[in-house]
Amino acid sequence: xxxxxxxxxxxxxxxxxxxxxxxxxxxxxxxxxxxxxxxxxxxxxxxxxxxxxxxxxxxxxxxxxxxxxxxxxxxxxxxxxxxxxxxxxxxxxxxxxxxxxxxxxxxxxxxxxxxxxxxxxxxxxxxxxxxxxxxxxxxxxxxxxxxxxxxxxxxxxxxxxxxxxxxxxxxxxxxxxxxxxxxxxxxxxxxxxxxxxxxxxxxxxxxxxxxxxxxxxxxxxxxxxxxxxxxxxxxxxxxxxxxxxxxxxxxxxxxxxxxxxxxxxxxxxxxxxxxxxxxxxxxxxxxxxxxxxxxxxxxxxxxxxxxxxxxxxxxxxxxxxxxxxxxxxxxxxxxxxxxxxxxxxxxxxxxxxxxxxxxxxxxxxxxxxxxxxxxxxxxxxxxxxxxxxxxxxxxxxxxxxxxxxxxxxxxxxxxxxxxxxxxxxxxxxxxxxxxxxxxxxxxxxx
Amino acid sequence: xxxxxxxxxxxxxxxxxxxxxxxxxxxxxxxxxxxxxxxxxxxxxxxxxxxxxxxxxxxxxxxxxxxxxxxxxxxxxxxxxxxxxxxxxxxxxxxxxxxxxxxxxxxxxxxxxxxxxxxxxxxxxxxxxxxxxxxxxxxxxxxxxxxxxxxxxxxxxxxxxxxxxxxxxxxxxxxxxxxxxxxxxxxxxxxxxxxxxxxxxxxxxx
Amino acid sequence: xxxxxxxxxxxxxxxxxxxxxxxxxxxxxxxxxxxxxxxxxxxxxxxxxxxxxxxxxxxxxxxxxxxxxxxxxxxxxxxxxxxxxxxxxxxxxxxxxxxxxxxxxxxxxxxxxxxxxxxxxxxxxxxxxxxxxxxxxxxxxxxxxxxxxxxxxxxxxxxxxxxxxxxxxxxxxxxxxxxxxxxxxxxxxxxxxxxxxxxxxxxxxxxxxxxxxxxxxxxxxxxxxxxxxxxxxxxxxxxxxxxxxxxxxxxxxxxxxxxxxxxxxxxxxxxxxxxxxxxxxxxxxxxxxxxxxxxxxxxxxxxxxxx
Numbered sequence: 029x030x031x032x033x034x035x036x037x038x039x040x041x042x043x044x045x046x047x048x049x050x051x052x053x054x055x056x057x058x059x060x061x062x063x064x065x066x067x068x069x070x071x072x073x074x075x076x077x078x079x080x081x082x083x084x085x086x087x088x089x090x091x092x093x094x095x096x097x098x099x100x101x102x103x104x105x106x107x108x109x110x111x112x113x114x115x116x117x118x119x120x121x122x123x124x125x126x127x128x129x130x131x132x133x134x135x136x137x138x139x140x141x142x143x144x145x146x147x148x149x150x151x152x153x154x155x156x157x158x159x160x161x162x163x164x165x166x167x168x169x170x171x172x173x174x175x176x177x178x179x180x181x182x183x184x185x186x187x188x189x190x191x192x193x194x195x196x197x198x199x200x201x202x203x204x205x206x207x208x209x210x211x212x213x214x215x216x217x218x219x220x221x222x223x224x225x226x227x228x229x230x231x232x233x234x235x236x237x238x239x240x241x242x243x244x245x246x247x248x249x250x251x252x253x254x255x256x257x258x259x260x261x262x263x264x265x266x267x268x269x270x271x272x273x274x275x276x277x278x279x280x281x282x283x284x285x286x287x288x289x290x291x292x293x294x295x296x297x298x299x300x301x302x303x304x305x306x307x308x309x310x311x312x313x314x315x316x317x318x319x320x321x322x323x324x325x326x327x328x329x330x331x332x333x334x335x336x337x338x339x340x341x342x343x344x345x346x347x348x349x350x351x352x353x354x355x356x357x358x359x360x361x362x363x364x365x366x367x368x369x370x371x372x373x374x375x376x377x378x379x380x381x382x383x384x385x386x387x388x389x390x391x392x393x394x395x396x397x398x399x400x401x402x403x404x405x406x407x408x409x410x411x412x413x414x415x416x417x418x419x420x421x422x423x424x425x426x427x428x429x430x431x432x433x434x435x436x437x438x439x440x441x442x443x444x445x446x447x448x449x450x451x452x453x454x455x456x457x458x459x460x461x462x463x464x465x466x467x468x469x470x471x472x473x474x
Numbered sequence: 475x476x477x478x479x480x481x482x483x484x485x486x487x488x489x490x491x492x493x494x495x496x497x498x499x500x501x502x503x504x505x506x507x508x509x510x511x512x513x514x515x516x517x518x519x520x521x522x523x524x525x526x527x528x529x530x531x532x533x534x535x536x537x538x539x540x541x542x543x544x545x546x547x548x549x550x551x552x553x554x555x556x557x558x559x560x561x562x563x564x565x566x567x568x569x570x571x572x573x574x575x576x577x578x579x580x581x582x583x584x585x586x587x588x589x590x591x592x593x594x595x596x597x598x599x600x601x602x603x604x605x606x607x608x609x610x611x612x613x614x615x616x617x618x619x620x621x622x623x624x625x626x627x628x629x630x631x632x633x634x635x636x637x638x639x640x641x642x643x644x645x646x647x648x649x650x651x652x653x654x655x656x657x658x659x660x661x662x663x664x665x666x667x668x669x670x671x672x673x674x675x676x677x678x679x680x
Numbered sequence: 681x682x683x684x685x686x687x688x689x690x691x692x693x694x695x696x697x698x699x700x701x702x703x704x705x706x707x708x709x710x711x712x713x714x715x716x717x718x719x720x721x722x723x724x725x726x727x728x729x730x731x732x733x734x735x736x737x738x739x740x741x742x743x744x745x746x747x748x749x750x751x752x753x754x755x756x757x758x759x760x761x762x763x764x765x766x767x768x769x770x771x772x773x774x775x776x777x778x779x780x781x782x783x784x785x786x787x788x789x790x791x792x793x794x795x796x797x798x799x800x801x802x803x804x805x806x807x808x809x810x811x812x813x814x815x816x817x818x819x820x821x822x823x824x825x826x827x828x829x830x831x832x833x834x835x836x837x838x839x840x841x842x843x844x845x846x847x848x849x850x851x852x853x854x855x856x857x858x859x860x861x862x863x864x865x866x867x868x869x870x871x872x873x874x875x876x877x878x879x880x881x882x883x884x885x886x887x888x889x890x891x892x893x894x895x896x897x898x899x900x901x902x903x904x905x906x907x908x909x910x911x912x913x914x915x916x917x918x919x920x921x922x923x924x925x926x927x928x929x930x931x932x933x934x935x936x937x938x939x940x941x942x943x944x945x946x947x948x949x950x951x952x953x954x955x956x957x958x959x960x961x962x963x964x965x966x967x968x969x970x971x972x973x974x975x976x977x978x979x980x981x982x983x984x985x986x987x
Contacts, residue, residue, distance in 0.1 A: 230789075238874025239689065241789040241811030241849055246873075311790025355768050357791040359809070555705070558719040558747075558977070568982035570698070571705040576712075608714035 035464060037061075037077040039069045043085035043425065045415050047387030053090065054080070055421040058464035062417060083469075085425055088458055091391050092415055093125025093156075093422040095398040096368065097188065097217070097295055098271060098343035101127070101158070103149060104142070105134025110348035110442050112149035112158060115368070118346070118440040120155040120467040122368040123424035123457045127156060127346075128402055131163040132193040138163035138174035140182035147184035155467050156460075159402060162186040164205050164216060168194045173205060180212040187403035190217035192271055193318075195253055197223050202257060206266035213403055215267040215293075218257050220278070221319065225249035230359060232305045232320040240308060242358065245320045247275040254278050258285035258292050269401055270294040272345050274319040276329030283338045293401050295343035296330050298374035299365050303327075303447060313354050313361030314447050317347070320363075334393060335384040341397040344371045348443035366446040369439050372426060373453035381454065421464035427456045440473070491648070495637060495660035500620070500651075503636035504533070507618055508540030510634050515585055518547050520613070522584045524554040526602055527572030529591040532653035533620060537589060550577035554588065554609075556601035574605070582610040587633075591649040593619040596630035621660060623647050683979050684796045684803040687812040688854035696818070696857055702974035703822050703967070709746070710970070720749035723980050726779040727753045728770065728795075729806070730786045735941060735965070736806050736816075740783045743972035749980070752777065767791060771798035780980055784808070789846075802979040810844045816940050817850035819971040821858060823960050824895055826967070827936055832859030837889050839865045839921060840899030840948055841910075843872050847940045848899055852880055863889050867921065869910045870901075886921055890930045897938040898923050898949045914947060924950045928958075936960050 037056040044050050052064040056077050064073075071082060096119065102110035112129070119127045129146050131137035137146060143160035150158025162179035166172045168191045179186040189209060196202045196218060205216050226249045231237050233244020254270055258281060261268035270282060273294045285292040305321045315321060333339040347364025354361050375394065379385040385393065415423060434448040460468040467474055495503070515521050518541055525534030531553045538549045555572035563569070588602050599617060606615065618634035623641040641647060641662060650659045688696070709715060725744040727737050737753065744751045756770060767786075774782055781802045784792040789809030796803040807813040821831050828834060836855050842848045842864050855862050856879045863881040864871065875882055883889050890896060901917060911917045918924075928937065928950075937949075937959045945951045954961055 233873050235874040235877040238872035238877065239849070241809055241846060243810075244873060311793040352768075357767050357786065357788040357794050359788040360767075558709075558717045558981075563719065563981055564983050566983050568978055571702050571977075573705070574708055604718070608709075608712040608717075610713060 037080040038461070038466070039076065039080055039082045040085040040090065040425065041069055041082055042066050043088050043090045045090045046391055047089045050086070055461060055464050059421050060415060060417050060419045083459065087429065088425040088427050089387055090415060091123065091387065091424050091426060092395040093424050093460060093462065094123045094372065094394045095126040095402065095404070096124050096344050096346070097128045097341060097398040097402055098192070098345045099127040099129055099368065100132065100347045100364070101129045101146070102348055103133065104145065106350070108442065109350045112146060113153040114440060114442045115346070115348070116150060116153050116155035116158060117473050118368040120460050120473060121440050121457060122370070123372050123426065123460055124368060125156045125422045125424070125460065125462045126159060126399070126404065128159045128161050128188055130192045131161045131190060132168055136163050136167050137161065138166050140175070140178040143179050143184040143186050144182050155473065156462060160184045160186055161188045161190050161217065164189045164191045164196050165201065170194060170196060170198055170201065173201070173208065176209055176214065177212065180214060187214050188217050188269070189214055190219065190271065192217065192219045195219050195221040195223060197253070199256060199260070203260050203264060206261055206268060207264045210266055215269050215401060215403070217269040217271050218253065219271050220250045220253035220257065222249040222252050231308050232322045234305070234323060236305045236308060240311070247277050247322070250275055250319055251277040251281055254281045258290060261292055262288055262290040267291040267293070272297050272300065272319055272343065273330065273339055274300045274322050274326065276326045279329045279333035279338055282333070286338065293340045294338070295341050296334055296339045297345045298342060298367055298371045299447060300330055301327060301334070301378040302374050311358050313356060313358050314365070314445055316358060316361050316363045317365050318363035331378055331384055334379060340401060341393050342371060342375055343398065344368050348441050349445050350443060354445045364445065366439060366441050366443060370434060370446065370448050370453060372457065373455045376428065376455045377453060421461050423461050424457055425459040427458050428454065430456050432456060489663045489665050491661045491663045493659055494639060494662050497658035500658045500660070503620065504536050505540050507634045507636055508537050508544060511537065511587065511618070512541060512545055514633070517545060518549055520584045521549050522577060522581055522586050523549050523551045524586055524588055524606070525551070526588060526590040526598060527553055527555050529649050529651050529654060530589045532651050533591060534589040537618065550579060552577040554602055554605055556598055556605045559601035559604040560597065561601070562597060576609050580610050581606065581612045583613050585614045585616065586612040587616045587618050589618045591620045592647050593622045593632050594625055596626045596628035599630050600628050620649060621647055685814055685975055685979065686792050686796060686803065686805045688814045688817050688850045688857070689812070691814070691854065691857065693857050696854060699818055699971065699974050699978060700822050700825060702978060703970040706973040706977070707970040716746055716748060718748050719977060720744070720747040720980055723749045723780040724778055725749045725751050725781045725783060725976065726774055726777065727751065728756065728774065728782050728784045729754070730756045731807070733785055733807065736785060739965070739968040740806060740972050743969050744976055746969070747973055747976055749976065767794065768798055771795055775799055781976060804975060804979065807846055809846065811846050812850045813846040814850050815968070815972055815975060816847050817854040818975070819964060819968045820851055820897065820938060820940070821854055822971050823938065823964050823967045824936065827960060828894060828934065831855060834860040834894040835863070835892055836860045836895045836897065837863045837865055837893040838897045838899065839886060839923070841870045841901050841905060842866045842875070842899065843870045845899045851897065852878055856880070865889055865921065867911050870905070886927065887930070890927060891932065893931060893935055895936045895938060896923065896931065899940070900942065900944055901948050918947055922948050922950070923953050925952050928953045928956070931958070938964065
């Protein structure tokens with residue numbers, strides 16, 4: 029595919045693919061065209077297409093373009109909080125080249141019409157690929173299946189279906205959905221939350237909730253649904269994906285389901301890898317999220333689960349909210365946090381620096397695994413595994429050295445609800461390429 | 475929350491202290507003031523002594539003891555905390571409240587003698603007069619102070635003065651009483667050379 | 681920065697004692713023939729109540745007026761303020777009015793904490809959701825000290841819907857800070873799961889605890905808890921956890937019966953017990969004014985700098 033008719037070529041001089049040895053990488057015709065000896069390339073080197081730009085990438089780590097299985101772009105409906113344009117801009121700046129846009133928009137993405145609208149808005153914006161997620165049930169109401177097949181065969185080619193924000197809590201409906209999407213290789217991404225156990229819930233149930241007098245969101249409300257759905261998926265032989273796993277018990281259940289050989293995959297958010305519920309003592313709703321921030325023991329279990337592959341991938345659950353939905357008392361605030369522009373930094377801090385994952389592992393958990401789960405069309409998903417010659421030139425370049433203080437006002441999102449404001453995080457995305465075309469250069473959107 | 479803590483400015487300020495009244499001086503002065511009170515109130519008729527906390531209270535008790543020793547009469551003694559009537563509350567952190575204890579029989583129609591250790595700007599006495607009004611209407615209000623150091627900011631004067639003590643505003647006067655401080659004495663604390671100005675305290679001792 | 685009173689959990693023992701000592705002085709003022717003090721003349725106290733509570737609001741109003749503060753009652757209940765967004769708008773309005781202190785009652789836990797980040801004045805938490813009600817706990821401690829001479833070393837039993845009680849939380853922190861040993865008694869459904877981390881004993885058996893209690897504090901139990909399956913029936917609750925005459929008779933002779941009000945007579949407490957000599961229900965109201973005067977004085981009576 030050729031972007032904007034003209035395809036420029038790039039040499040990433042002395043870049044380190046997956047954090048390995050430096051090499052000069054030529055991106056041409058939308059693919060990784062050649063690997064050349066490190067530092068050997070200059071503007072007058074032989075074998076370069078005319079007009080090739082040489083980028084000094086010394087010290088930068090090249091990763092496959094990141095894939096986010098769980099993004100809320102808010103369009104249509106809440107364009108004051110985020111648009112496809114602003115959300116994908118944030119995604120590109122965070123190193124993402126594909127985002128899966130959740131279905132809880134207004135109107136809900138439960139028809140071919142809405143998912144195609146979102147998909148087209150993504151194409152128009154051009155910052156990254158937008159893959160709409162379709163709703164499982166009409167209006168996310170949990171009562172009737174939406175026209176899943178129509179969404180699958182639409183131009184948007186929907187493969188991931190989710191009522192995220194709501195749990196498909198009816199066991200029979202969940203069974204039918206799991207079975208039905210087998211016909212077109214779909215997957216149900218479940219927001220695991222038993223609604224009767226979380227009525228009015230405001231934060232993780234435990235020591236902090238008891239202190240703060242906030243109604244508790246018990247771990248068992250997540251775990252009970254995961255256990256049930258894993259059993260259902262095993263029973264009908266379908267694929268289940270568990271959204272934003274947040275508890276140690278959930279990790280255990282997913283480990284058990286995988287050991288059974290069932291097709292169960294799971295994601296964890298960056299914030300559940302880093303933040304804990306004691307932050308809520310300030311009552312600042314920037315820390316309000318669903319599922320809620322848990323304890324340090326949960327954080328440790330999630331990191332271990334991501335490291336050993338029990339949890340397949342990191343997904344941001346990027347959830348922009350307008351100021352008036354966050355600058356309020358806790359109970360009135362909407363749950364959700366920004367994530368796209370900070371995800372890789374948080375994974376670096378929580379997984380890479382402590383030694384739980386190397387950069388190849390990061391590439392797997394943040395690009396390859398989510399691409400596989402989300403059913404991204406081949407061959408795109410295949411070649412990425414090595415960033416080898418012939419693979420699509422869909423990559424991101426990370427400078428691992430700086431620590432930067434997050435400033436909410438400088439983020440690309442229309443919203444400001446980052447829980448990391450004022451916090452120092454490692455790493456900075458310098459450039460992102462989508463099929464050979466730069467979407468970010470010098471840390472700025474192209 | 476702001477916490478109120480009593481402190482003695484003279485003890486935390488760097489400076490040079492010199493003793494200007496000894497324990498014996500204070501005993502003699504209190505004795506003389508007791509005589510003056512008896513003289514001026516016709517033997518202490520309907521007198522109520524109200525000490526202004528902190529150090530006005532033991533002084534009031536001492537005056538009552540001397541009066542008893544001389545004349546055999548028992549004057550009612552109480553305390554009156556003017557803090558909540560001060561006009562300078564906003565000038566510093568919250569002041570702790572002290573005890574107000576009006577003797578049985580009250581103050582209506584009585585000769586109330588307010589007793590304080592140091593008379594300076596007069597603002598404490600003004601506040602005490604307001605505080606007193608909340609408890610009744612005395613026939614007469616008089617003022618007894620151990621030390622008058624001058625620098626009045628209000629038209630207030632004492633009826634009984636133990637010792638007139640001209641001071642600079644830069645100096646502070648510290649009264650020590652054994653009931654509170656373990657020993658009697660009056661000190662003048664001058665700011666140390668080089669620290670002048672920094673140590674100046676526009677207010678009174680509490 | 682200005683001081684606030686948002687919770688008792690972060691109140692040190694020294695600060696709590698200063699409040700109680702100051703309240704004692706304030707109580708003496710009530711004995712003067714003129715009960716009004718000029719102390720907070722020119723200061724503005726806003727009563728910002730998002731929940732109906734005539735008794736608490738009135739108590740703060742009387743306290744502020746005795747100290748000569750200007751009082752503005754800002755009742756947001758029932759207006760368009762049912763959604764939370766306008767808490768910040770309200771805060772900005774209060775700023776414009778020049779409120780020196782905002783006394784805030786709100787149905788959402790933590791609302792006063794938020795407010796404190798948006799206004800320059802001092803914020804006093806007058807009850808937030810199911811979180812805390814610090815002045816209630818201070819007046820309870822004050823009442824215990826006046827009646828029993830101390831709080832340190834007292835055995836205090838708190839009975840009832842601890843899960844949803846801001847009074848219970850504030851009392852647990854304050855009373856244990858002041859050296860009392862606290863036991864909470866409730867059906868397990870009405871205790872928070874995290875209660876094991878609290879510095880209290882937990883019991884499900886009221887009869888076993890009463891004979892060892894110096895103070896028993898009965899919490900209100902709302903009838904709507906029944907429908908949410910916290911307990912089966914009113915009658916069963918009352919039988920197991922209500923303070924009736926027979927149970928009250930097992931208390932030591934000196935023991936106090938307290939209730940933050942409003943009481944559900946016949947449910948958690950029998951009328952005869954509520955009106956008995958060991959009941960402090962009425963003096964708790966008077967003590968509330970003294971304690972709230974103390975709090976307002978300590979927050980507003982100086983330059984605002986913590987000394």
